[in-house]
Amino acid sequence: MTTPLVEMDGDEMTRVLWKMIKEILLEPHVELKTEYYDLGLPYRDQTEDQVTVDAAMAIKKYGVGVKCATITPNVQRMEEYHLKQMWKSPNATLRAILDGTVFRAPIMVQGIRPLVRNWKKPITIARHAYGDIYKASEMVIDGPGKAELVFTPADGEPKKITVHEFKGSGVLQGMHNLDASIGSYARACFEFALGEKQDLWFSSKDTISKLYDGRFKQIFQQIFDAEYKERFEQAGIEYFYTLIDDAVARVMRSEGGFIWACKNYDGDVMSDMVATAFGSLAMMTSVLVSPDGNYEFEAAHGTVTRHYYRYLKGGQTSTNPVATIFAWSGALRKRGELDGLADLCEFAGRLERATLEVIESGVMTKDLASIFEGQAQGVNSEEFLRAIAQRL
Numbered sequence: 001m002t003t004p005l006v007e008m009d010g011d012e013m014t015r016v017l018w019k020m021i022k023e024i025l026l027e028p029h030v031e032l033k034t035e036y037y038d039l040g041l042p043y044r045d046q047t048e049d050q051v052t053v054d055a056a057m058a059i060k061k062y063g064v065g066v067k068c069a070t071i072t073p074n075v076q077r078m079e080e081y082h083l084k085q086m087w088k089s090p091n092a093t094l095r096a097i098l099d100g101t102v103f104r105a106p107i108m109v110q111g112i113r114p115l116v117r118n119w120k121k122p123i124t125i126a127r128h129a130y131g132d133i134y135k136a137s138e139m140v141i142d143g144p145g146k147a148e149l150v151f152t153p154a155d156g157e158p159k160k161i162t163v164h165e166f167k168g169s170g171v172l173q174g175m176h177n178l179d180a181s182i183g184s185y186a187r188a189c190f191e192f193a194l195g196e197k198q199d200l201w202f203s204s205k206d207t208i209s210k211l212y213d214g215r216f217k218q219i220f221q222q223i224f225d226a227e228y229k230e231r232f233e234q235a236g237i238e239y240f241y242t243l244i245d246d247a248v249a250r251v252m253r254s255e256g257g258f259i260w261a262c263k264n265y266d267g268d269v270m271s272d273m274v275a276t277a278f279g280s281l282a283m284m285t286s287v288l289v290s291p292d293g294n295y296e297f298e299a300a301h302g303t304v305t306r307h308y309y310r311y312l313k314g315g316q317t318s319t320n321p322v323a324t325i326f327a328w329s330g331a332l333r334k335r336g337e338l339d340g341l342a343d344l345c346e347f348a349g350r351l352e353r354a355t356l357e358v359i360e361s362g363v364m365t366k367d368l369a370s371i372f373e374g375q376a377q378g379v380n381s382e383e384f385l386r387a388i389a390q391r392l
């Protein structure tokens, strides 16, 4: 390796797996060059979360990072870890600093069939992570009166429209988005589609929301026409916009193999639906892509707390390391592509194939054994990793 990979360690069971993956699968084959950041909760607390900011800056500097799952503190975690403060989710901090978009994709393996019969290839979902109902202002209306939408320009007369003349009680909501955020999102999607060489779909409800959703559609199209049209043609891929109702119907009838860009709420809901239909949360990867082409790879699941408590009591756990292995392989492949290291790309491919072949041969963690079609032997995490190492 020539350029360091930004390595972000994490918490609980995934932290245990992280170390095992490095020792058993990576270090015997790759002279790993990483810049290590400990995003485990104790060190985040000790550095007042500066370590998360430093890791984000390192990704900006080098271009590629790989992250272990981390605890997002809540009240209970405050007590458990005696925290100075309820630190923000590291993923939110990274996303904000990198201005990035999260793409989630299932890892498909023979023997675990998606619930939707005709899905043959992965469907990747992109979710816009700013604004709309997630940053809305809401109000309960107790009785009759007029609700208005008012915008007061920094230098000018207020603009005002009536939302509704209430005759009785009800509810009210105001939400917004930003051209800059929509533009960054669009660019991240176009960049990712080019990297994956897959078609990009974008859906919204612009027939009903002509101005709001219409703005999203327009910004996507303008950026595509001005900056990406030719590159898409050269790559032999397609971008198109379609109404969300139509997108849902087409997704269900498709065989997969494309990227579906969604608005914030649609992405929240649809990513859970697609993940469930593909079989298992433990088989979902997640990539954060910034509009200027920086990448951060991780597993979509959390720190698997329940398994960790069992592990602390000395018990064996059968926690699925596949998504974390694919986070590493994805990051190493991307590093290899950027630095022109064919061997590193080749290793990433071999690691993924070895992992899938072990599962296809019938050896897997227990979460998969229960949904596998065929003879399955459920093993613990370390036995599974050793089986991959042997095949590798």
Ligand code: NAP
Pocket: 068, 069, 070, 071, 072, 073, 091, 281, 282, 298, 299, 300, 301, 302, 303, 304, 305, 306, 307, 318, 319, 320, 321, 367
């Ligand atoms: P979780 O860690 O994803 O686990 C939820 C349940 O899903 C587990 O108890 C387990 O079910 C199953 N599961 C998930 N991943 C698995 C794997 N690799 N192998 C086998 N089973 C797996 O979610 P959570 O319990 O809601 O959250 C735990 C912590 O993770 C929280 O502190 C949260 O803040 C954090 N989190 C971090 C991220 C991130 O860093 N990206 C994302 C989500 C959550 P069974 O117990 O039934 O076996």
Ligand code: MG
Pocket: 268, 269, 272
């Ligand atoms: Mg959700």
